[in-house]
Amino acid sequence: MKIPKRLQPLVEDGLIDDVLYQLMSGKEATVFAVTSQGEVRCAKVYKEAMKRSFKKAAQYQEGRKVKNSRRARAMEKGSSFGRKQQEDAWQNAEVDALFTLSKAGVRVPQPFGCYDGVLLMELVTDDEGNVAPRLNDVSMSAEQALEDHAQVMHYVLLMLCAGIVHGDLSEFNVLVDSYGPVIIDLPQAVNAAANNNAFSMLQRDVRNMTDYYAEFAPELKETHYAEEMWALFQVGKLTPETELTGYFEFDESEADVDTVLEEIKAAFEEEQARVERMSDANSDDE
Numbered sequence: 001m002k003i004p005k006r007l008q009p010l011v012e013d014g015l016i017d018d019v020l021y022q023l024m025s026g027k028e029a030t031v032f033a034v035t036s037q038g039e040v041r042c043a044k045v046y047k048e049a050m051k052r053s054f055k056k057a058a059q060y061q062e063g064r065k066v067k068n069s070r071r072a073r074a075m076e077k078g079s080s081f082g083r084k085q086q087e088d089a090w091q092n093a094e095v096d097a098l099f100t101l102s103k104a105g106v107r108v109p110q111p112f113g114c115y116d117g118v119l120l121m122e123l124v125t126d127d128e129g130n131v132a133p134r135l136n137d138v139s140m141s142a143e144q145a146l147e148d149h150a151q152v153m154h155y156v157l158l159m160l161c162a163g164i165v166h167g168d169l170s171e172f173n174v175l176v177d178s179y180g181p182v183i184i185d186l187p188q189a190v191n192a193a194a195n196n197n198a199f200s201m202l203q204r205d206v207r208n209m210t211d212y213y214a215e216f217a218p219e220l221k222e223t224h225y226a227e228e229m230w231a232l233f234q235v236g237k238l239t240p241e242t243e244l245t246g247y248f249e250f251d252e253s254e255a256d257v258d259t260v261l262e263e264i265k266a267a268f269e270e271e272q273a274r275v276e277r278m279s280d281a282n283s284d285d286e
Contacts (some may be wrong), residue, residue, distance in 0.1 A: 006045045007032065010115055014110050016043065023131060028187060030275070031129070041112065044119040046187070050180060088230065094187040095119060097164055104162040106155045107182045123173045135181065135212065136171040145216035152181050152209050153244055155224045159183075160233055160239050165190050165198045169205035171212040191235065202226050224248035 003011055009014040020033040023042060032043045098111040098121065110122040117168050123134040125204035140148070151197040152174070159166060166173070167188040192198045206226035214220040223246030231248065 004030075004032065004045065006116075006118060007011075007034070007043060009116055010043070010120075011117075015115060019043075019185065028185075033123060034120075041120055042109075042123040044054065046117045046119070057234050073243055079084040093189055094185075095184040096187040100164065101183070101186075104158045106158050106162075107180070108186070109182065109184060124177055124184075127178050132175040132177040132182065133173040135176055137143050137144070139218050140174050142217040145213045146220070148176075148181055149213040149217070150218055152183075152213075153206070153246075154246065155181070155183055156206060156209075156225070156242055156244060157229055157238065157244060160192055160202070160229055161238055163192050165192050165195070165202045166205050167201045175211075199226075199230050202230060220246075222246075224250075263278060 001019055001021055007016060007019055011019070015026070015036060015052045017035040020035065020040070023033055025031075028045045032045065034041055051075040058120050074205060084086045092114060095111055098108050102110060103106050109124055112120040112122075114120075114269060119161045126132050138271070156166070156169070166183065166186060167190045171182070173185040175184055190198055190201060192202075195201075203226040206229075210220050210223060210225070225244055227248040227250070228246065229238060232242060
């Protein structure tokens, strides 16, 4: 096929030998199958910020640190240089997450590097060498659903142990090869400790995956892995060796509204008394 403009520099630099075909075009990037160093890989070409449709990006960028103070100031001001740096940070987030998670034992496509907004990485395939299907295109037995769900929950655990929440995990962002689920699409990955939305994103990630697998194994709907993981994470007890149960005991005690109101009333009366004392003291001084 004709070499896309964004891939031409990588061809000229010898990073890509040839462009085979377009794999998909999504809300944040277009992905091509390419040959590189004699292997078939994929090239993810990120769309420019103005052309992306990914919503609420600011929520995902919260807590991401920029080491260079000049870049950080430019990003805050929103200058053209700052927008360029913000775009680079968005793209590099996926590269960093892929390297971190691969090292942590999470099954993700192997990254080879990011060059001018193009991420080169492993092309995940099935036994016949065809592109591995997305999870949403896969049907399975109840037994297989339980097994794969447990595997995905373990990956989510390993991600959290590495300080990362996927943030957009669903059956559309998981591939399935002969070894099982493979997590993909991580530019929106968030810092679990520094992002105020991390827990709600973790809950959504787990709910999305559980709801899908529950179509084949309905008993999964009764599990609460996100809450179990987060409770352990908060107290520093979540480790890669943690064996999850899916059980979590919620605090179902209702707030004592009358007691709260009484405390508020008492605090108000105490403040009123303090003001009156100060007024009386000022009167005495006069």
